[in-house]
Amino acid sequence: LGQCSRIFMVWLVTHSIKPIQNEESVVLFLVAWTVTEITRYSFYTFSLLDHLPYFIKWARYNFFIILYPIGVVGELLTIYAALPYVKKTGMFSIRLPNKYNVSFDYYYFLLITMASYIPLFPQLYFHMLRQRRKVLHGEVIVEKDD
Template identity: 50%
Template sequence: MSQSKSAKPKQEQGFLTKAYLFGYNASQVVGWSYILYQLANYYFIAGPEFRASITLWDYTKLAVIVFQNAAAVEIVNASLGLVKSNPVITTFQVLSRMMVVIGVVMATPTGKVSPGLPIALLAWAVTEIIRYGYYALNIVKLVPHIVVWLRYTTFIALYPIGVTGELLCFWWAQSYARTNKVWSTEMPNSLNATFSYFYLLWIVMLLYIPLFPQMYLHMFAQRKKILGGGSAASSSKDKSKKTH
């Protein structure tokens, strides 16, 4: 029985599935490239008069809302088995960023002006351009080694930078929530329930402590699997044997 199962060929993805995945990933590359351009334009190309007339969030919010929230599609893709991503890890990655965009930046005036916003957007944009580009090229079996290397190397710096930006956004938002009790419900009320947005923000921030190391170490494991094994290791062993 085990031999028959192992001998069974893997089912290839259909053309429509491949076309859908390629289109989704390619559109995300375009979207995040535009966001990266907006960041560069806001800080380095446009003059100080432009920055004085509009905030970074007002300038980038439409693209960020559309393309960051479109990442929710990844949860569906992973859950349906259309991609090999871990559904649990994918869900946390997507929802944590959606929480930053919807539950922090869009929900509070302080989140919109947090110094963490440009940091997070920069890390997200570079990460997503590489990641979605890797996925799109992988579908058509045309992935240059440099793209593979970037996919499994740049996270070493970009993940901590992105998390720092996200936590700074949370910190700026919680200060506002503490003094204004925004999005909170206190008793007595018709629902006979209480909810504190301020405590929710702190709960999410504290969840980064156990969850971020797991995600970070998972990426290192993937890096070792993709870049650190196989032919590279065997070739180095062969070279060492020849020298002895």
Template identity: 45%
Template structure:
């Protein structure tokens, strides 16, 4: 007997909020995906104008992911804060001081790679989340949620690193957002060096997150097979 669908009227206030949050984010990322594919198809794969076509919506919906750290921290969702922070932080670093600040990253092949990987991942992930709250997740969505990451995660990470690499010469030359001594704060900051360290952190962090998803895949899909 299939599980009974959760009536929205019987949900807690927290879960009602999460349903609307996840529906909103899923639709937002669907717009990013449609904009990306529309541009690539109608511009014959050209990267010219791709950033301009997608950036407005992308900036809004990726930035809203900051709320996921708060959701985990206050116990609104069962996610580990330690797992959420690296995922959200990596996206925001690539979005703001790399893609938004350095124009030559827009011609990197990494841009369409990360746009497609991010948007497909997020459309599925947020749809899975809100349908889980309603206890009405189609089996195909569960399969996609815990299978497509096998390809999408490496593609997305590769795209992120390619864009970051494309940004480094400009960041080094202009010293954007860098702080030199002496100054009133008696502190120094170099964005170029920070981005290099950030890229190196992918070496330990990406395998950890990737293996975590494989463990989740085994747990969830294994449970589905037993139920069948």
């Protein structure tokens, strides 16, 4: 899911919509992603070498607390900045009638994408907090069966 959202943000939003490329929100999500990936791959590399410094482990399970919300805010503000351009140009939209008898409106797709952050962000964020507790504090999380 994470990689798909990054491809979407880079290619279908930021790269495709030139007027938003200088938005400060783009810097927000790019910095958050960059620090996240440096931390993640440092963690993987040192783990593979069987020499994981505590700071790298600590960073892997703590930096997200700030970086994840910063990245999400940057992504949402960037999509929001793209909305007027997408509405005006109709980019990536398919209007009826056409030979395939299909309609797609990229503007509404972006609105639905933004709305999807409401249920998904807390779910993913709290999952990461549980992982953090388990790894850094050795807590065993017992999931309830419904």
